[in-house]
Structure formats: C-alpha cells, structure tokens
Amino acid sequence: MESQRFKTEGVPHLWLESGPKLRGTVNIAYRPAALVDCLVNFRSLRAGLNHSEDRSFSAWVPEGQMAIDWDTPAVALEGAHIGTHPEPGIRYREGDFQTSREAFRQYQDELIDSLVRNERLRIFYNPVFGLYSTPGVPLDDFLSQIAEAALRRVEPELKHLRRRFELQLEQIREAQTRRGMAADAVALERLELTKLRLFESENRLASIFSTLAGTVFGTTEPRRIDRFEQSDAELREDLARVEREASEALKSLYDEYLNLANEYDTFEIGLQPDNIQTTRLALLWIPIGA
Numbered sequence: 001m002e003s004q005r006f007k008t009e010g011v012p013h014l015w016l017e018s019g020p021k022l023r024g025t026v027n028i029a030y031r032p033a034a035l036v037d038c039l040v041n042f043r044s045l046r047a048g049l050n051h052s053e054d055r056s057f058s059a060w061v062p063e064g065q066m067a068i069d070w071d072t073p074a075v076a077l078e079g080a081h082i083g084t085h086p087e088p089g090i091r092y093r094e095g096d097f098q099t100s101r102e103a104f105r106q107y108q109d110e111l112i113d114s115l116v117r118n119e120r121l122r123i124f125y126n127p128v129f130g131l132y133s134t135p136g137v138p139l140d141d142f143l144s145q146i147a148e149a150a151l152r153r154v155e156p157e158l159k160h161l162r163r164r165f166e167l168q169l170e171q172i173r174e175a176q177t178r179r180g181m182a183a184d185a186v187a188l189e190r191l192e193l194t195k196l197r198l199f200e201s202e203n204r205l206a207s208i209f210s211t212l213a214g215t216v217f218g219t220t221e222p223r224r225i226d227r228f229e230q231s232d233a234e235l236r237e238d239l240a241r242v243e244r245e246a247s248e249a250l251k252s253l254y255d256e257y258l259n260l261a262n263e264y265d266t267f268e269i270g271l272q273p274d275n276i277q278t279t280r281l282a283l284l285w286i287p288i289g290a
Contacts, residue, residue, distance in 0.1 A: 010101040011283050017081035018090065018287040029093040030086065030285040032061040033074035034107045037280035042121040042269045047132040049269065051121065057111055058284060061097045068107050070114045075286050082284065090287055099283055112276050125267035128260055129153075132267060143261065150260035154253055161253065165246040172238050 014035065018028065041052045058074040124133040124142045129149045133142040 008099045008101060008104070008283060011099070011104050011281065013285065014082050014084060014282050015086045015285045016075060016287060017083060018087055019081075028090050028287050028289060030090055031074075031093045031288050032097050032099060033058050033284045033286050034061055034068060034104060035077075035280070035282045035284035036108055036111050036278060038111075039277045039279055040115065040119070040271060041275040041277075042135075042271065043275060044267075044269045047123065047125070047267060047269065049123070049132065049135075051135050053135075054279075058286075059107070059111075061099060061103075061107075061283070063096045063098070068110060070111050074284075086285065087287070092285070093288075104281055104283070108278055108281055112273055115276055116271050116273055119271050120268040121270075123267050123269070125265045126263055127265065128263055139264070142264065146264065147261040150257050153260060154257050157253060158250075161246070161249050165242055165249075168242045169239075172235070172242070 015030070036057045038055055038057075039052055040055050041050070043050050056077045057070060058077055059068050059070045059072065060074045062068050121135060123135060124137075124139060125131070126142075126146045126149075129146065131142075131146060131149060133139075133145075
C-alpha cells in the first residue's frame with residue numbers, strides 16, 4: 001500500500017499503466033513525478049495570431065532540497081494510459097520526496113517560468129507580402145502561398161510584355177502584307193508561306209507567355225524553321241529577334257518572381273505568464289524497474 005507520507009492534501013494522485021515492457025519484471029516500483037496539464041496561448045498582434053494548444057509536462061519529483069528538472073521529462077505522455085488506481089503488486093520507491101501541496105505549487109510556478117523563458121511557437125513569414133503561415137503548416141505549403149502572391153505581383157507586367165511583343169509581330173505582319181500586295185501573282189504561294197511562318201511564330205510566342213514557369217523550362221533561344229528560304233532571311237531574322245527578346249524579358253521577370261516567391265523568415269512568438277492556464281496539477285506515479 002502507498003505510504004501515508006505520500007497522501008498529499010490538495011494534490012490528486014494518478015498512476016501510469018506499467019505497459020508490456022515492464023509486465024513480468026521483478027522489483028517494479030512506483031516513482032513519483034509532477035504532472036502538469038495546461039493550455040498555452042500564443043498571441044501576436046503583428047502576425048494576427050491567437051493560437052491555443054493543450055500541453056502536458058512531467059518531471060521527477062526531487063528528493064531533499066534538489067530542484068525539479070522540467071527540461072528532462074519523466075515520461076512521454078503522448079499515448080500514455082493514466083488511471084486513478086495503482087496496479088496490484090507494485091511497491092513504492094522509498095526516498096525523501098517533496099510531495100506537499102506547497103511543493104507542487106512551486107513546481108507549477110517553475111514550469112511556467114521555464115515556458116516563458118524557453119517556449120516559442122515558430123511560424124514562417126514573408127516580409128515582401130507581409131504573409132504569415134498558420135501553426136503546423138509545412139514550409140512547402142507556405143511557399144506555394146507566397147508563389148501565388150508573387151504571381152499576382154508580376155502578372156500586370158507579364159500582360160504588358162505579352163502585348164508589347166504581340167504588337168511587334170503585328171508590325172511584321174503588316175510589313176509583309178504590304179510587300180505581298182506589291183508582288184505579282186506568282187508570289188501568292190510565297191505569301192501564303194509567309195502567313196504560315198507568322199502563325200507559327202505567334203503560337204510559339206503565346207506558348208512562351210502561357211505560364212511563367214514555361215520561361216525557365218522552355219528554351220531562351222527561338223526555334224529554327226527549316227522551311228525558310230534564303231530570300232526570307234529578313235523575315236526569319238525579325239521573327240527570331242522577337243522570340244529571343246520575349247524569352248529574355250520573361251526570363252528576367254521569372255528571376256524576379258523566384259526571388260519574391262522563395263523569400264521567407266522564421267517568426268517566433270513567445271509566452272507570457274497570463275497566457276498559460278493550468279488545467280491539472282497532480283502527483284503521477286510512474287512504474288520503473290528497480
């Protein structure tokens with residue numbers, strides 16, 4: 001039976017289930033630990049965050065005048081089975097354990113002091129867009145959120161560039177049309193081929209602008225058109241120049257996009273004593289091998 005000196009007024013007693021690792025072990029004994037369940041609340045006006053979590057902490061009850069060590073958990077509490085009665089046949093470890101109500105209040109205060117000094121909630125922050133992640137969100141998910149914001153930032157310039165190079169192609173088309181009108185009838189076949197080349201160049205330009213990612217995964221050099229004849233050298237050079245300049249402009253824009261999309265810092269939020277609310281303070285008996 002439990003020793004009378006461990007019957008602490010005002011502090012409930014709980015018992016951790018021994019589990020399969022200790023069952024059948026000779027000389028199992030209960031050792032006392034302090035158990036604190038609390039609700040911690042992380043608040044930040046800057047991040048617009050008000051986040052609460054349930055936490056549980058355990059530490060061995062010290063002997064004599066030793067201080068309790070909250071940095072070293074007595075047991076992993078996640079998934080632990082805790083009951084209100086001891087298991088039969090398990091004795092209690094002897095020692096000068098400090099288990100008074102006043103001692104447990106002091107243990108609780110020391111835990112709160114430790115949490116205020118050391119506990120931090122870490123989230124991600126993008127200074128360009130002023131974006132903060134929510135607790136528990138992986139970095140990859142947060143970077144995807146930044147990427148969407150970065151794309152919205154560069155989208156107006158993307159549209160401007162597309163319109164600029166579409167106008168250049170239109171000017172080339174008009175110049176070729178004027179040349180075609182001045183040519184005699186035998187040049188009609190050549191005029192149709194010129195239209196086809198312009199159409200192909202427009203399609204490539206549209207493909208370049210279809211997505212920002214296409215700028216990197218695609219080539220920065222214009223594609224060759226093998227059907228060009230020597231007499232079409234000027235048209236070939238004009239189309240190649242437009243496609244090359246469009247690729248280079250988009251590559252520059254994509255570099256800017258990458259810089260925006262990949263910029264993040266770690267933002268830490270601490271605790272204040274008023275943000276820690278104890279929900280349970282108990283003496284937890286933990287079975288250990290002698």
